[in-house]
Amino acid sequence: MATVAHKGDPNWWRGAVIYQVYPRSFQDTTGDGIGDIKGITQRLPYIASLGVDAIWLSPFFTSPMADMGYDVSDYCNVDPMFGTLADFDEMMEEAHHLGLKVVIDQVISHTSDQHPWFIESRASRTNARADWYIWADPKPDGTAPNNWLSIFGGPGWEWDGVRKQYYMHNFLSSQPDLNFHNPDVQEAMLGTVKFWLERGVDGFRLDTVNYYFHDKQLRNNPPVVYDPQSTGLETDTNPYSMQNHLYDKSQPENIEFLKKLRALLEEYDCRTTVGEVGDGDRSLTTLAIYTSGNDKLHMCYTFDLLSPHFTAAHIRKVVSKCQEIVTNGWVCWAFSNHDVVRHVSRFMETADEREPIAKLAISVLSALRGSICLYQGEELGLPEADLAFEDLRDPYGIRFWPAFKGRDGCRTPMVWQSGKPHGGFTQGGKTWLPVPAEHVTLAVDAQEADGDSILHHYRKTLAFRKAHPALLDGDLTFLDTQADLLAFIREKNGERLLFVFNLTREAQDFPLPAALAQSHPLPMPGYGPAVEDGSVRLKPFDAFCARV
Structure with a gap:
């Protein structure tokens, strides 16, 4: 080793x-x-x-x-x-x-259903690892204990005929969830x-x-409430997104x-x-x-x-x-x-x-x-x-x-x-x-x-x-822009760097604020926009950096 x-x-x-x-x-x-x-x-x-x-x-x-x-x-x-x-x-x-x-x-x-822990847990309700996974009885009509869903599709519960109980799985039915409420x-x-x-x-x-x-109470997740004025009823291809996941995670x-x-x-x-x-x-x-x-x-x-x-x-x-x-x-x-x-x-x-x-x-x-x-x-x-x-x-x-x-x-x-x-x-x-x-x-x-x-x-x-410690863990302060530009200053221990990114498909101008008018352009790999009349002229998908 x-x-x-x-x-x-x-x-x-x-x-x-x-x-x-x-x-x-x-x-x-x-x-x-x-x-x-x-x-x-x-x-x-x-x-x-x-x-x-x-x-x-x-x-x-x-x-x-x-x-x-x-x-x-x-x-x-x-x-x-x-x-x-x-x-x-x-x-x-x-x-x-x-x-x-x-x-x-x-x-x-979660583990695989082939993990020895799960094989033992599903064997009976009284074995040493019986409570290592999330088991629950069915409802009187035989359906799952609640409405929780699997991210990979379908209910978040799978019936096991040996224990005559359901077990929970957030992903595949072959990926049973562990019961972290159990200290063991x-x-x-x-x-x-x-x-x-x-x-x-x-x-x-x-x-x-x-x-x-x-x-632990296995409460049902409520539905997601959409604002029809802003988004309408928007879901992707997976019904999982239709629930507000209050109870099956982030406890x-x-x-x-x-x-x-x-x-x-x-x-x-x-x-x-x-x-x-x-x-x-x-x-x-x-x-x-x-x-x-x-x-x-x-x-x-x-x-x-x-x-x-x-x-x-x-x-x-x-x-x-x-x-x-x-x-x-x-x-x-x-x-x-x-x-x-x-x-x-x-x-x-x-x-x-x-x-x-x-x-x-x-x-x-x-x-x-x-x-x-x-x-x-x-x-x-x-x-x-x-x-x-x-x-x-x-x-x-x-x-x-x-x-x-x-x-x-x-x-x-x-x-x-x-x-x-x-x-x-x-x-x-x-x-x-x-x-x-x-x-x-x-x-x-x-x-x-x-x-x-x-x-x-x-x-x-x-x-x-x-090469610039300010980029590792320095402060970040956004600057207001008139165009659809991403502009901010990174700062640490006296080093102040201005960044302007043009993420659009059109040329953009960034007028340098008065406080930054004396900025000194710092060559950033692959980029070198021109600075003319107090403005940075950025091409599509361009970037600018300067010491300020």
Whole structure:
């Protein structure tokens, strides 16, 4: 087992850039068409070359893979498709050698139905783990205990003929939810966290961190009330959005458990947590609660910027609200991850906008106050893959096709070599998801050879961010603009930087306020708008920076 001395800045995570690796799709070394841990180790120098601080590994634990590893059957082992614990130790040692922290995905709100705990729990109502999951009797007419729904479609309850009870599942029926009201469950889950802490990991990305507890009274969720004057009755393809989820997640009891989790991490040096908060329009409020007081989570991210909106108004609204309510916590921003359509596809209207939007997006992200999560392939400007139904592996997409195509389009294999089959991802004949031809032309080697590529822009932009401490954790103050521009000042220890971003498809002018008239333009990678007659002249998808 790798032994690592964790020394240095305990607050390394504040303003850090974290690169998410989806192990299935990063690099295959065995020829089976599925990425593995040895492949990650092989590509660590590339990740380090980007200038990021840490990697986040999506689940690699033993699993039946009904939900691509988010259905865990053994929290303390590596699934054979990815390798072994020894492979993981080797990977982590190499990451640390390269100066990269290692953050792993901890999925503790639910397990696989193949986990030994659930197999025992469903066997009877009197066994030692009978109360480790959320069991409830049916209504007199045999229907589910309440109206809770699964995110993946249908009721949030599944009937079990052995116990003659329903069990709760927020996701697939093969992903039963753990009963965190049981102290033994809490201790067991903290034990799985300690296993990896002892192994030397630097932190945990906590999947669905606000889903741990449920309402013990099993009260029905009320419907969402829409304002017909402003929105009308708007729902997406999933009825889950029609409920106001007051009782099946985000319960107050979660606060004390997060404090227990933080107390465990405090026993180790320089570790961190980043929680995933999915709570509708309450997400930022939940984030504020979960990261406040320096005794719960270190940071969280929400889905507010993982939306279709790449506008100055939207970003300002989200960041302003965050600054208003997250007064002593910390946020982690992202435009893409393994659960959403890749952001260049969400933001662009035509194919020729892919490159300028990809470059501007990382420039905006790097200028915001908070930490950053990047998702593999976004540094290449990869668009969402358009897959045929027969190629889908995501149960979420299969369930709601064709209205919703699922998450496979952002999970296709990474492309390394433009002249190799499957973009150099594997030497085998087939990949677990198809590699789009348009991705292969954007492979790493092709972009390494082009000094103006998106890949080089990412490297230069992340280096620019690291060179200016004000961008890591300095204050952020928005400026009023007459046009649809995003303008703000970042400030720390006497360094004041003005940023202006034109996210529109038309040229815009930003008149410099009198107090900023003597600003000194600071070259920002990829951008250099002209300043004429006291105004910054920005082209479409342009950016400006100055010392003020």
